[in-house]
Amino acid sequence: MGRHLIVISVDAMVWEDLAYAEELPALGRILKEGAVVKHVRTIYPSLTHPVHATVLTGCAAGKTGIVNNTFFEAGAEPRPWFNSLRDIRVKTILHAAHEKGLTTCACRWPLTARGEDVIDYLVPEVMGLDMEGHEDDPASVYRMLGTQECLMDLIREALSRYGWKNEHPAYDAFETFCACGIIRRYQPDLMLIHSGYVDGERHRTGLFTEHVRAAVKQSDAWIGEILDAVRDAGIEKDTDIVVMSDHGQLAITRVICPNVFLRDKGLIRTDEQGKLLDWDAYVAGAGLSGQVYLSRPEDPQLKARVFQILNDMAEEGIYGFSEVLTEEEMKKRYGLYGDFSFCIETDGFTSFSEDLDRPAVRPLDTSDYRFGHATHGHMPEKGPQPPFLGMGPSFRKGAVLTEGSILDHAPTFAKILGLQLPDADGVPMLQILG
Ligand SMILES: [Zn+2]
Structure with a gap:
């Protein structure tokens, strides 16, 4: 046998x-x-x-x-x-x-x-x-x-x-x-x-x-x-x-909707009901990280602009993410690459939602695995x-x-x-x- x-x-x-x-x-x-x-x-x-x-x-x-x-x-x-x-x-x-x-x-x-x-x-x-x-x-x-x-x-x-x-x-x-x-x-x-x-x-x-x-x-x-x-x-x-x-x-205390802030900065456009019309940059939630897609990933100006905005937000310290990874960094550090141009990483207590509706900062919600008392998607170390x-x-x-x-x-x-x-x-x- x-x-x-x-x-x-x-x-x-x-x-x-x-x-x-x-x-x-x-x-x-x-x-x-x-x-x-x-x-x-x-x-x-x-x-x-x-x-x-x-x-x-x-x-x-x-x-x-x-x-x-x-x-x-x-x-x-x-x-x-x-x-x-x-x-x-x-x-x-x-x-x-x-x-x-x-x-x-x-x-x-x-x-x-x-x-x-x-x-x-x-x-x-x-x-x-x-x-x-x-x-x-x-x-x-x-x-x-x-x-x-x-x-x-x-x-x-x-x-x-x-x-x-x-x-x-x-x-x-x-x-x-x-x-x-x-x-x-x-x-x-x-x-x-x-x-x-x-x-x-x-x-x-x-x-x-x-x-x-x-x-x-x-x-x-x-x-x-x-x-x-x-x-x-x-x-x-x-x-x-x-x-x-x-x-x-990781234990988390809140959920943040980064796409709401990208809309405020003119990178996402919605109709009067808040329905998505079109976008230049959009964060796909991955639990404790987010994958940032660009509508024109080959456009160097758009890429530089979004990178600057994300870095400013990370530095501000209130948007739930503390680090922005470029394609090169994602690939080198984690073997991660795809159609997205950046990755945002949790500050350690925030999970990400793709919602376009306010409030953009929310308490925990156990209806979805991504927004419970603890979740994952974070850097593996x-x-x-x-x-x-x-x-x-x-x-x-x-x-x-x-x-x-x-x-x-x-x-x-x-x-x-x-x-x-x-x-x-x-x-x-x-x-x-x-
Ligand atoms: Zn699992």
Whole structure:
């Protein structure tokens, strides 16, 4: 029997969450029997979909093309998310595994929708816009996004148990149910699972709260269910388990709408109802950072003018951002590039909205992940950092690294499975491999 790798991404879990891990049966066992990287440097912007593309490829956001959670379109809300496997511009670990004849599974892993040509067992992440108009027949949405016929009985059973809404913890219980079913039936060689309960509770209640701690405990129970399924499938000795996270969060106190100020400065024009007419510069929100698009990015005068305005605003200290990055700086420091010309970075307690309506400075709003008590999208060196845990035949028991890079995850997975990722910029973490 071949070797299996199961990667479980616990969204927004940080190393500090594991202070109590010895009390937790699954995470406690993995920490005791496995290898650890305590603080993993993620990418910029530290947003879920861009980071999960990086974990699939070993490349930063410029190269994957997944530069934000959603596609850019000025004035449009809500916008479709980057969520299809075809949106990623470089070779993924799923492609590499499929080429070598390994069987693959993605269970609610961002950016795997419509990837059924390389993913043998696909339970896609379903975004709000996908479900619109299909609420009466949610199973049809899974089929439309690539779920194979052989899994539809599992999907229907999960829908009847947990419902179709993207709400935690039901959504996460749904995917755990599907993942365990797939492990027991098919034992895929490579399996990717993503759960968002810890992230959701951090946004909703703050950085370190009793609710976050309860969500970590519940996530441990789901990981335990997956370990049980591995044991039941008889593949325990041949299976590597990775538990990782995509980013931390920062506590915030307010939301600012930078486009309101750009309109005041004549760079955005709206009608009397406040509807967008046209623009020279427009900030696309990325949580704790903003990506500044220009209508004529090749116009040096416009570019210089907007750069001056943004820098003056950053210096003023009241607009929520403390740093303006040029294209060269974004690329050099973070491997981030796209159709935008600048990036603005939070002052540490402000999140950004694209709204054109006043008030331009607002209190927190838990209706949207971007404006809760804590959020992300910030520069990756700031705040609590995500960990990486590995347990199984490929990992060196007891190995501990203080720091790592999320660019190294995909190359490490490739090394374990004997695959090649020629586009990857990271390297395998040989110090924690046996
Ligand atoms: Zn995330």
